[in-house]
Amino acid sequence: MAAASDHASAQAAARAAEPAGPAQHVGGADAGKGAPAPRPGTPRHVAIIMDGNGRWATARHLPRVAGHSRGVDSVRTVIEASIAAGVEYLTLFAFSSENWRRPPDEVSVLMRLFVSSLQREVDTMRRNGVRLRVVGQIEAFEPRLRELIARAQEQSAGNSRLNLTVCASYGGRWDIVQAAQRLVQAQAAGAPLPGEADFERHLSMAFAPDPDLLIRTGGERRISNFLIWQMAYAELYFTDALWPDFGRPEFAAALEWYAQRERRFGRTSEQLQRAVG
Numbered sequence: 001m002a003a004a005s006d007h008a009s010a011q012a013a014a015r016a017a018e019p020a021g022p023a024q025h026v027g028g029a030d031a032g033k034g035a036p037a038p039r040p041g042t043p044r045h046v047a048i049i050m051d052g053n054g055r056w057a058t059a060r061h062l063p064r065v066a067g068h069s070r071g072v073d074s075v076r077t078v079i080e081a082s083i084a085a086g087v088e089y090l091t092l093f094a095f096s097s098e099n100w101r102r103p104p105d106e107v108s109v110l111m112r113l114f115v116s117s118l119q120r121e122v123d124t125m126r127r128n129g130v131r132l133r134v135v136g137q138i139e140a141f142e143p144r145l146r147e148l149i150a151r152a153q154e155q156s157a158g159n160s161r162l163n164l165t166v167c168a169s170y171g172g173r174w175d176i177v178q179a180a181q182r183l184v185q186a187q188a189a190g191a192p193l194p195g196e197a198d199f200e201r202h203l204s205m206a207f208a209p210d211p212d213l214l215i216r217t218g219g220e221r222r223i224s225n226f227l228i229w230q231m232a233y234a235e236l237y238f239t240d241a242l243w244p245d246f247g248r249p250e251f252a253a254a255l256e257w258y259a260q261r262e263r264r265f266g267r268t269s270e271q272l273q274r275a276v277g
């Protein structure tokens, strides 16, 4: 435990000393506003690639979509566990730009699952102080789902206990390209050459600090076009647990692992230790 809190202090020192680094960067006007100070060693922002639903179902001789349904239970568990741990931002990769290539039946079940989850969970989220945002190419969804998303975002806009972002029809490359397009338009209108901060302002997660911890379940070790810009300094945690099997103990293990990491943001270990005193 002592080692974990030493690391946490060093990490805080690294952040404090960082002039414009990713961990300190707060992209948008409302990022972190009204949120409690982060607990030492707890990531402010956890991002998750929820992989392994299909394999979970196949191993039980169930249709793949049964795995997605069980995956919704894990989503609920992780939301509750994040609130309990003091995580401020939780970002879930629910449907990638590339997932549209899946069999049409599976895509349509996933869409129905999004609709039913939104309908069922929105009140609970509101009561628990969860602010929901959906990020991605929302215009690709059917109008009913778009309406539900808009309503859920509106109804939860006053909440700040946990910022839950669902990335849907999302791709990191799309995100970078759409930001670049907006910058090109701004330049055509006479704006000066953009720098990193200008770029970040146009990314779809501009309201949040960069993820501190990325969790990927399901045994694969890749980023799969998730928040590729924002992940520059994230700690990467890979587990073989399939998403429907990912519960409180597994989430706690990931946070425990994170608390042991020394985040240097380009500095040396000695510099960090010196800053802690």
Ligand code: FPP
Pocket (backbone or CB within 6 Å): 050, 051, 052, 053, 054, 055, 056, 068, 069, 071, 072, 075, 092, 093, 094, 095, 096, 099, 113, 114, 117, 166, 218, 243
């Ligand atoms: C990846 O598993 C999972 C998905 C593409 C969908 C994730 C969706 C959910 C957990 C359900 C709903 C989410 C919300 C936020 C309501 P996979 O199918 O690629 O698994 P496999 O690698 O075993 O085939």
